[in-house]
Amino acid sequence: MGMTKAAQWIEPHPHGIYIKxxxxxxxxxxxxxxxxxTHGHADHARSGHEKVWATPETLAIMGLRYGVTSxxxxxxxxxxxxxxxxxxxxxxxxxLGSAQILMxxxxxxxxxxxxxxxxADPTCAPFEVVPCDVFITEATFALxxxxxxxxxxxxxxxxxxxxxxxxxxxxxxxxALGKAQRVIGELRKAGYHSPIYLHGALEKMCHLYQxxxxxxxxxxxxxxxxxxxxxGAIIVAPPSALNDRWSRRLPDPLTAMASGWMRVRxxxxxxxxxxPLIMSDHADWDELTQTMKDVAPSETWxxxxxxxxxxxxxxxxxxxxxALEMVGREEEDD
Amino acid sequence: xxxxxxxLDNLIYTRSRNGKLRLISDYLKKxxxxxxxxxxxxxxxxxxxxxxxxxxxxxxxxERVDETLFKLSRDFVGDTAETxxxxxPDIKDVEAFDTPSIGEIVDELAAVSRSDAPKxxxxxxxxxxxxxxxxxxxxxxxxxxxxxxxxxAKTALGQAFDLAVEDIEEVWHALTPPYSELFAWGEGNxxxxxxxxxxxxxxxxxxxxxxxxxxxxxxxxxxxxxxxIRIQIAGTGHETKLxxxxxxxxxAAFPDIANxxxxxxxxxxxxxxxxxxxxxxxxxxxxxxxxxxRKKVSAKMLNDYPAFVRLYxxxxxxxxxxxxxxxTYRRKELEKFVPLLDIERFDISSILEAxxxxxxxxxxxxxxxxxxxxxxxxxxxxxxxxxxKTGLWYKWKRDPLVxxxxxxxxxxxxxKRSSFYSDYTFGCWTEDGELYPVGKAxxxxxxxxxxxLDRFVRKNxxxxxxxxxxxxxxxxxxxxxxxxxxxxxxxxxxxxxFPRISRIRTDxxxxxxxxxxxxxxxxx
Numbered sequence: 001m002g003m004t005k006a007a008q009w010i011e012p013h014p015h016g017i018y019i020k021x022x023x024x025x026x027x028x029x030x031x032x033x034x035x036x037x038t039h040g041h042a043d044h045a046r047s048g049h050e051k052v053w054a055t056p057e058t059l060a061i062m063g064l065r066y067g068v069t070s071x072x073x074x075x076x077x078x079x080x081x082x083x084x085x086x087x088x089x090x091x092x093x094x095x096l097g098s099a100q101i102l103m104x105x106x107x108x109x110x111x112x113x114x115x116x117x118x119x120a121d122p123t124c125a126p127f128e129v130v131p132c133d134v135f136i137t138e139a140t141f142a143l144x145x146x147x148x149x150x151x152x153x154x155x156x157x158x159x160x161x162x163x164x165x166x167x168x169x170x171x172x173x174x175x176a177l178g179k180a181q182r183v184i185g186e187l188r189k190a191g192y193h194s195p196i197y198l199h200g201a202l203e204k205m206c207h208l209y210q211x212x213x214x215x216x217x218x219x220x221x222x223x224x225x226x227x228x229x230x231x232g233a234i235i236v237a238p239p240s241a242l243n244d245r246w247s248r249r250l251p252d253p254l255t256a257m258a259s260g261w262m263r264v265r266x267x268x269x270x271x272x273x274x275x276p277l278i279m280s281d282h283a284d285w286d287e288l289t290q291t292m293k294d295v296a297p298s299e300t301w302x303x304x305x306x307x308x309x310x311x312x313x314x315x316x317x318x319x320x321x322x323a324l325e326m327v328g329r330e331e332e333d334d
Numbered sequence: 335x336x337x338x339x340x341x342l343d344n345l346i347y348t349r350s351r352n353g354k355l356r357l358i359s360d361y362l363k364k365x366x367x368x369x370x371x372x373x374x375x376x377x378x379x380x381x382x383x384x385x386x387x388x389x390x391x392x393x394x395x396x397e398r399v400d401e402t403l404f405k406l407s408r409d410f411v412g413d414t415a416e417t418x419x420x421x422x423p424d425i426k427d428v429e430a431f432d433t434p435s436i437g438e439i440v441d442e443l444a445a446v447s448r449s450d451a452p453k454x455x456x457x458x459x460x461x462x463x464x465x466x467x468x469x470x471x472x473x474x475x476x477x478x479x480x481x482x483x484x485x486x487a488k489t490a491l492g493q494a495f496d497l498a499v500e501d502i503e504e505v506w507h508a509l510t511p512p513y514s515e516l517f518a519w520g521e522g523n524x525x526x527x528x529x530x531x532x533x534x535x536x537x538x539x540x541x542x543x544x545x546x547x548x549x550x551x552x553x554x555x556x557x558x559x560x561x562x563i564r565i566q567i568a569g570t571g572h573e574t575k576l577x578x579x580x581x582x583x584x585x586a587a588f589p590d591i592a593n594x595x596x597x598x599x600x601x602x603x604x605x606x607x608x609x610x611x612x613x614x615x616x617x618x619x620x621x622x623x624x625x626x627x628r629k630k631v632s633a634k635m636l637n638d639y640p641a642f643v644r645l646y647x648x649x650x651x652x653x654x655x656x657x658x659x660x661x662t663y664r665r666k667e668l669e670k671f672v673p674l675l676d677i678e679r680f681d682i683s684s685i686l687e688a689x690x691x692x693x694x695x696x697x698x699x700x701x702x703x704x705x706x707x708x709x710x711x712x713x714x715x716x717x718x719x720x721x722x723k724t725g726l727w728y729k730w731k732r733d734p735l736v737x738x739x740x741x742x743x744x745x746x747x748x749x750k751r752s753s754f755y756s757d758y759t760f761g762c763w764t765e766d767g768e769l770y771p772v773g774k775a776x777x778x779x780x781x782x783x784x785x786x787l788d789r790f791v792r793k794n795x796x797x798x799x800x801x802x803x804x805x806x807x808x809x810x811x812x813x814x815x816x817x818x819x820x821x822x823x824x825x826x827x828x829x830x831x832f833p834r835i836s837r838i839r840t841d842x843x844x845x846x847x848x849x850x851x852x853x854x855x856x857x858x
Contacts, residue, residue, distance in 0.1 A: 144399065145407045145420035263420065264411050265346050265468075266752045274347045308798075309406045316400055 004299045006110050006134040009085075010103075012301065012324040017112060017136065019103060022082035024053075026101060026112050036087065038114025039098035040065070040177055053080070055089055057097025057212055061177065064208050074099075076125065092116040093127030094281050095178030096209060102130050111295070112136040112303075117280065118287040119151065122185035123178070123214045127291075135297035136324075139305035140282040141260050142313075148260055148284040154277045155190050158234070161254060161275050166232045169197075170275070171253035173239035176202050178281050180236050181209045183258050184216045186279075187234065197222045197230055199237035199246065227251050243272055260284070289313055335433045335462070337365060338373055339469035345480040354482060358490035362517075369436035371512025374491060376473050378484040379580075380511055385448040386455070386474045391418055394452035394459075398423065402800075409745070409801035412752025413479070415471035422459050422467055431461040436473075440512075443474055479749060485721070495520030503720060507535035507581055533568040533575040535583075536600060536649055536657075537720030541710060541727035548691050549728070554711045555661065556686040556694055559729055560644055561707040562606040562622055567591070567643065568650075571598040576605075587631060588641050594679040598652050599671065602718075603645035604683070606705065644683045645672055646710075649718055657718040664718065698730065704817070704858040708732045734814040735856055737762065738839060738847045740769055741809040744791040745802050747776060754784055755791035755803065758835070760811055762826065762850045769807055770826035770850055778814065778834030787838070810839035810847050818856050826850050828857070 011018040016028030024034035031048030038044055038054075040061030045054070047066035054062065056073040074080065076099065079088035089099040094115040103110045109132040116138065118127050141148075162170050174180040180202045187196065195218040198206060206219055222235060231251045241247065242255050260280025261267040268276040283291060288310060292300065300321040302310050307323035314321035341361045348354050358377065362370050375381040395404055395418045404421065411417040425431075434442075439458065446454045455474065459467050472478050485499070488506065492499040497520055508529045509516055518524035565584070566577045574595045576585045585592045588605065607622050622639070648668040649657050656664050665685075672682045686709070688694035698709045708731035716726040739760035747756035757776050761769035779787065790809055797804035814836035821829030828850070 143407045143410055144403055145411055145417055147420070147424070264752070265343075265416060266412055266749055269346060270753065272349060274349070276347065306406065306410070309403055312400065312402045312406070 004108060004134050005106060006108055006299070009105055010110060010134075010136075012303075014325055017303075017324075019082075019085060021105060022085040022087070022103075024082055027114065034082070036101055037062070038092065038101060038112065039095055041095070041115070044114060053087070055097040055099050058099070059097075060208060060212060061097060061205075064204060076128075090128045090130050091125040093118065093121060093124060096124045096181070096212060096214060098124065100128070100130060102132065108133045110134040110136065111297075113138055115140065115282055116291075117283050118291065119148075121182055121281070122189050123181045123209065129291070129294045131295060132297050134299045134301065135292070135295050136301045136303060137288070137291070137310070138282065139288065139302045139307050139310040141280060141284050142288050142302075142306040142310040144285045144309075146260060146263055146284045147286055148263070148278050148280050151186055151279060152190070154258075154279050155186050157275065158187070158256060158277055159190065159192060161256070162232065162234060165254055168252040168254050169230045169233050169235050169250050171235045171237060171242065171247060171250060171255050172277070173242045173255070173257035173259075173271075173273070174236055176205050176238050179258055179279070180238075181206060181214060181216060182281065183236060183277075183279065184219065185214065188215070188217045192234075193217055194233065195220045197225055197233055197235040199235070199241050201238050201241070202236060222249065239271070289317075292317075292319065335436060335439070335466055335469065337361065338369070338436060338473070339463075339466045341373070342469050342472065342478065342480055343465055345478075345482060351486070354486060355490045355493055358482070358487060359494035362491055362494040367514050367517055368440070368512035371514060371517065372436050372440050373473075374487060374513060375511035376476075377478060377480075377482055377487040379476065380484075381473070381476065383443045383446075383474060385446055386443050386451045388414055388475055390448070390451035390455060391415065391471055391475055394418070394456045395421065397452070397456065405800055410752070412746060412748045415475060416468055419464055419468035419471055422464070424464070425460055433461060433466060434458060439470065439473070491516075491520070500720075501526070503537055505529060507577075508532045531570055531572065533570045533573050535566060535568065535575075535577040535581040537581075538564065538566065538579055538602065539647075539718050539720065539727060540722040541729040542722055542724065544711065544728040544730040547728070549711055551688055551690050551694065553713060553715075554728075555665070555714055556688050556697075557646070557683050557710050557712075558686065558701075558706050559708040559710045559731070560604040560606060560683065561705050562604040562644075564602070565605045565643065566600065566602050566649075567595050568600045569595050569597050571596075589631070590636055591641055591643060591679055594676040597671070597674060598650075599648065600650040601643075601645050601668070601671070602647040602649060603643040603680075605641060605643055607639040607641050640678075642679050642681065644681055646683050647718060659717065660715045661712050661718075662714045698732070701732075706732070707816070731816075734816055734836070735818065736812055736814050736836060737772075737853055737856075738810050738842060739772060739813050740807050740844045740847045741787075741790075741805055741811055742769060742771055742807065743802050743804050744787075751784070754788045756784055756788070758787070758811065760813060762848045762853055763845075764826075764850050771824045772826045772828050772850065772853060773813065773815070773824070773830040773833045775811075775813060775833045775835050778836055779838070783835075783838055808844050810842040810844055811835050812837035812839050817858050818853060820857060826853075828853055 009020045015030050017026040024036055025032045026036045027038055027044040028035055033050040035049035035052050037052055040058045045062050052071035053074055054071055059071040059073055074089045076089055076091050079086055086104040088102045092098040092100045092114055094117055101112045111130050111132040116127050172183055174183050184196050197220050206216055210216055247253055255273055256275035256277055257273045258277040258279040262276035262278045300314055302323045311321045311323050344357050345354055399421055407421055408414055408417045442454055458470055488502045489499045492502055505527050515527045519526055564579045568575050574592045575583055576588055576592055578584050648664050648671055651667050651671055656667055686697055711728040713726045739762055741758050742761045743759040744755040745757040747754055759771050759774045761771045764770055791803055791805055794806040795803045796806055813833050815830035815833040817831045819829050823829050
């Protein structure tokens, strides 16, 4: 394996990755003059940057969350140049608009993944394998205990619980950007076409998804619906609302939560979840290690999550890897 | 196996007590013998496979998984069995295999040698789904952690077969898994099991902490709370058994006591050892620890640490059940019973002559005896009832010792706390200005404080040693502990008994935390 020179032009800092020749930051956690943003989650896309490069969908999401953001829209596959660095965006399969950023400079290719997953998702484009010399990857679920089951199995668990409890409603906790829409999209894919009711905090994002061409079927507001009309229905809310007073307006809710962390029993118990649904928008252990094999970089840098374990796997497989000390990335955001 | 693994998972995610009762009683009604009896034993903690321990489980995992990856996973999950169940490679077409029944699993686990245990477990694992693997490992190594107490499991059994839980408890300790007599009785196919001539355990009566309450001493009797092991002695005249508070048979560790008790009856007392430095009086708990947990005791052990029992109460005198009688009545019976026992091995816990509550407070504060843990208060008219009943018995422990210590290392907790850095090693200053660890604590803080400490650890990590994080030495913790002893475990040469975090001293600079020398003066 050859030595890469990337460390001379890319600097990992606790608050972001700095591309020296371009004088630009990837996913900076504080305001900068030039930001390359991988996707719309708050720990990657912050407000206050002078100039932002992101996919049109990510810009739309940032616009919804932070008001108007002046930004340069970059579609998947499109490239531009900044200080001699050729930069292009490639689908990451994480949430709508999520991108990996490929940087080509001085004869080297470097990919920063942001967050990604490998399995199919009806609400966003699939992950694209981008061969490179240096692979800067996330590691949220980088432990061999994390193997997310087939999504169909988990959706089936949800639908069976609904059938078994016709007098109750099933309240599914799911993050507002990505997971909520995916749960709805997967239900539609499984042939469930009844109305799905939304917590107020999810409505705008779901409507934005629909505007951007993602079909979520008949979605309605909990606020506009009578309690009894929600018996036997599926309701989606942000996880923070699960044990909140808000849920009193629901008919005897059975609490579910869609998250990769639900694989660990005690994590589900900590959140008082009765029906854990193991659904993640991050790659699981098998997908992470498969991606390492597919991309086959000469060197891997690990940004956030369980860095130690992924670095260890690379060591066991004779791949060069190092952990970057990143801060401010939310551990529990899936 | 499938029904059992479903039961376990449902219990984990069911919050309400009634929901749990329904799940267990449904299972016990539907499942057949002997499977349901083994499962019941697993839930009540009465199942033990001596050759299948956590180490067998770990060794099995090491055959398949890199050790570093395993440790990182275990640290994150917070439970060894669950870690292994999740990490275990999935076999394709697992449905095509015949999953072994609980009965078959028990037969093989009971017969296996220590060295063959890992192989046996892994053979089972290869034929199971992740949830079944979890159930298997929990079943084989004990500790279900599903929020079900032994009492709740017995209540569910009562609910399944319309039996009173008190009746079940009464016969429970005379029976052994898989309890076929019990199910036969429950289903109306047999009489209530016959207990004649069997020495068995009766549930202890327990006390609530007194906290800030004040009681009227005309209603309550007071005695010292001795710092030993609470035990029950049951003698039938033919055999004598010693039981720990949890109902474990500890006869083998204390043959000196068992042999000396020839009477018929059941008594409740504190097991203590005589310490030579205290003129043959009761020694501190430390000395007793030398004899705990030993399957067999040497003659030297018996000589150096002679055990005796200080009796608190009497449950049966001969065959007469005294538990319905008042404490006052039982005390008189006990006073008649004790003089007939070997005086080397048995004495009676004396009653504190306190004129009133203030006087009792003075007595409690005045004692300096290391073998005294505090004061017990017992309602004079109270029957001997199993468990903790409000208002009948109180324990009033001595005020704990406290020290201000500096957090040094942190590790993630287990179980409910598996995502939090909740286990802290803390230290005090030496004369040379170095921090030496003096103890480790996992409790005492509120959930809010835990979140704060967890954040502190994450933001102030300066070093990682596998799962252990070293932190900036800036967080002062006030640690409360019952006593402190010499020990080789820590570099400071000290070990605390029952340390817990009593306050978080964000107001205090680390440099002003206590000195090791200050703690040494507290050694008993």
